[in-house]
Amino acid sequence: MTCQVQTKVWRGGALAESGLPLDRVSELLEEPDAFTWVDLLDPEGDDLRRLADEIGLDPHTVEDALTRNERPKAVRFKSYFFITAFTVTGMAEDDHVHRISIIVLPHGLVTVRLGGAFPVDEVVQNLEDDSDLMQLGPKALLHGLLDAIVDGYFDAISTIDDKVDALESGLFDENHAGKDVARKAFLLHKDVGRLRRIVLPMREVVGVVLRKVTTTPGEQALTPYYEDLYDHTMRVAEWSDSLRDTVESIQDTNLALGDAALNNIMKKLTAWAAIIAVPTAITGFYGQNVPYPGFSKEWGFVVSISLIIVISGALFVSFKRRNWL
Incomplete structure (x- = not known):
């Protein structure tokens, strides 16, 4: 054996x-x-x-x-x-x-x-x-x-x-x-x-x-x-x-x-993209090389800045309430 x-x-x-x-x-x-x-x-x-x-x-x-x-x-x-x-x-x-x-x-x-x-x-x-x-x-x-x-x-x-x-x-x-x-x-x-x-x-x-x-x-x-x-x-x-x-x-x-976390990230990216689009659009409008209301005026600059702050702030508050941010 x-x-x-x-x-x-x-x-x-x-x-x-x-x-x-x-x-x-x-x-x-x-x-x-x-x-x-x-x-x-x-x-x-x-x-x-x-x-x-x-x-x-x-x-x-x-x-x-x-x-x-x-x-x-x-x-x-x-x-x-x-x-x-x-x-x-x-x-x-x-x-x-x-x-x-x-x-x-x-x-x-x-x-x-x-x-x-x-x-x-x-x-x-x-x-x-x-x-x-x-x-x-x-x-x-x-x-x-x-x-x-x-x-x-x-x-x-x-x-x-x-x-x-x-x-x-x-x-x-x-x-x-x-x-x-x-x-x-x-x-x-x-x-x-x-x-x-x-x-x-x-x-x-x-x-x-x-x-x-x-x-x-x-x-x-x-x-x-x-x-x-x-x-x-x-x-x-x-x-x-x-x-x-x-x-x-x-x-x-x-x-x-994992899918939920990815959705949250996409929501945040979408929300910030929307907010950033506001100043981009407004500054793009006021950057035209043609006369427009407020062109070369001090109040035109104030209006553009005010629009950026108000619209961006409104979008931020809206997205925050929806838990996107």
Whole structure:
């Protein structure tokens, strides 16, 4: 084996053996009173094919478990149940998203992790602390793993939600920066979209497992656990939908605020252009090289200045009342 391997065996809800070689796994999986767990971290193809030959896995299972971009899904095979999903840390950036595949056997469970960020040891330890739950077998450990995966989704989406709230609250600040808000909203929209592609298929995965548990004799004791897990999965999916709508609303509002600011600028430019046009027109009229009323007279100069002041002042007051200035 070129990858990290963990093996544990429980009997009667208590840890009986650990660190066993893989060539004993098939033998242990035949024991009805034992529960065997095998964990492979970043296995190569040969590693997983060796295990597949040992416990009789379908070639499609090996292929899907080693594919990093496989869509989350749950597939029933003749003698086992195969689940693949994504684990998430941080804000679901590409380097914080890892694959985990889970093979549920009648008396055992195999996890294949591509990336070591998921706290699988912590999940197993929490389950070991509850011996009554451990006695329920592989589906109990499967619940613990899926619950930890969904909790990771909650942490990621909560972080994104805090950033969306901060962006939304600053949208109408006096020093509102449209370009900066647009950039942040675009990045948040990408984060939400990436997380939704991970979260939404998990509704189907958990739903399939829930139906399997509720219809399998001897596993009904786990039904409340999986119903609660399914509710959490639905909540995080609905939360991601809500965040997507909120971010899109921020983008639309930011564009509207930009348009409103541009309209205000155009109003001011138009108002000042109208005011400046008054002295331009009057001085242009009095600058003619032909005689006109008041030509070469002192009172003509007074009249022209008075007209400029009165008309420009009237336009200024009019535009001010209309909030154009």
